[in-house]
Amino acid sequence: MSVLARSVGNAFRNKVRTAAVVAVLAVAIGLALAMLVANQAVTGKVAELNASVGTVLTVNPAGGQGFEGGGEPLTSAQAATAAAVPNVSSVVGTKALRLRNAAEIAAEAAAGQTGRTGQGGPGGQSATSVTTSLTAAVDAGTLGNRNQATSGTAGSTSGTTGSTTAAAPAFSLPITATGIDAEMDSTGKALQLTQGTGLGNYTAASTGALLGTTLATKNGLSVGSTFTIQDQTFTVQGLFDSGTAFGNNALYVTLPTAQTLAALPDELSTMIVTVNSMENVDAAKTALQAALGADKADVTQGQRNLETAVSSLDSVKNISFIAFVAALGTAGLIILLIMVMLVRERRREIGVLKAIGAPNRTIGLQFVLEALVLVALGSVVGAAVASLASGGIASALISSSSTTSAATAQRGGPGGFPGGPGGPLGGASQLLTSVTASASPGVIAAGIAAVFGVAIIGALVPALLTARIRPIEVLRGE
């Protein structure tokens, strides 16, 4: 018989009561663990959102938004100005090119749309048209055809009458080539490379290019293949997957390369400005707008809807954390009360142990261990409960709060943000429901460690009470 064996034995002395205590503890511990799992899942998601899209501002040339077109192009000097704004952690310049192959240009010419300059293209982004050997991977669809037709009209007023009678041919969408000076897509998200490597130094001219997966497939290209833009040969150095068909009908080259291809050195189509934290986004936006000048640049927060998403997730995070702490405290309190009760009940027995020479610490240890046996049983049952319930709890917590943010996302509507290829617009609700609360062993282990910590504290008080029981208690009732 050791202290531990005695403690285990004592924990099962009254089996019915032990079962009841374990059941109550299991509920508290299970709830604590479920809340911790939910909290971790949401915290992870918030961090992910904040890290990627939540803190991104997009700078376009003034008047470049919507369908107006015009304004002065952005320059590298403005990028430097933007980088100097407080709380701005990075500025990525991009230069967009619209790539068309010879066949499409011929088709356009036949349709009498040769007057296009490319400026004021769909979505108003200042893109420059250049030729390529590539064929687009997606068809234009209704919207695309309409865009092609109207922008053609806008681009060449003289051709308007000529083209109205002609049946509109099915265009394929131009391929978006974007020069970037960091490994990011045009919405500020890190590029997800599925094959190959990045372009290395994005601030130097290079003949390397990163292709969207569908574009590469359409053109039978893989890493190491070559193609041409403006008769210049480029090598595919990597493939990326943006997650959308339109997003994958694109390619990236380094910023100086794009500027050279466009013959517009120093000129930027957009700047992707990342702010250091969610809280500073509004302040940074104002400061950035002031620094660049309202007549020169438009600063927009492309992911406004996500801010609501993040703040509702934040409240879920807080609620789940408070619930975790409360459930943990409850578990501790249950242990405290049970052990106080046991100490009172076994007063006389504690007196016996003291009368036959048991040191106080041995008795205290025996009671703490007994409490831990109960907590261990409660944790096993509680963890099982938590792993079954945490998914449900997390999605219940989130769906109740995402109803509001989904509505907000809808309001973002089809009025549109510039250029974003099928962007994460309206994706907030998807992002929210994609918070999967999986009970990772690490989180469960950390939660159980916390439970044991609280249990030891809860058991320590009654264990210390045993030290105050005098050996003469043994004669009580004699």
Next chain:
Amino acid sequence: MIEVKNLVRTFKSGDRTIKPVNDVSFELEQGALASIVGKSGSGKSTLLSLLGALDKPTSGDVVVNGVSLATMPDGKLTNYRRRDIGFVFQQFNLIPNLSAVDNVMLPMEFAGVRKGVRAERARQLLEQVQLDPYKHVRRINRLSGGEQQRVAIARALANEPKLILADEPTGNLDEQTGEHIIELLSTLSRDHNTTILVVTHDRALANKTDRRFRLQQGRLTEEPVRTRATAAVTG
């Protein structure tokens, strides 16, 4: 050698104070076998608890081999109870959910005796008090009063104490087993030089002790007894 000096223990019950131990003094040489007799409520258990350091006297002192209990800190008193004292309680006070062997091993565990050694010694002690071997591993609450009494005596002997304090050790035993326990105690005092002080109503037991004390309303007086030597001669 145990010296009891002007020992007083008072209790307050309501606005009355009672003195179950009232200025008690005596000496017991090492190896003595002594008994205390007296009516119920005369303070016998209270006196034993003071000698066994279960309780602290209101005044006076108990000096064991030159060491005063009155000035001893609590930690040392724990050691004293564990090493020097074997207590047999009137109501046995065994741990009900442990087996007989586990109960006897308990004081040895507290004294840091190795597991194998204490299991073997516990078995021997239970044999000495004539507990059937198949009952050694039985839980205490499934043993009879007499059997529990014997386990309690075996437990008191576990750490080979210098002083055994026994409160009515034969009270629940049949005559034959009682005789055996008396034999065991007197053998211990004679052969192992263990001092033994028993509280008893049992005349047979009281008559077999070297010295006999009577406690009356908290006051202790010694009564003459036939010594073991004279008992053997006249016997």
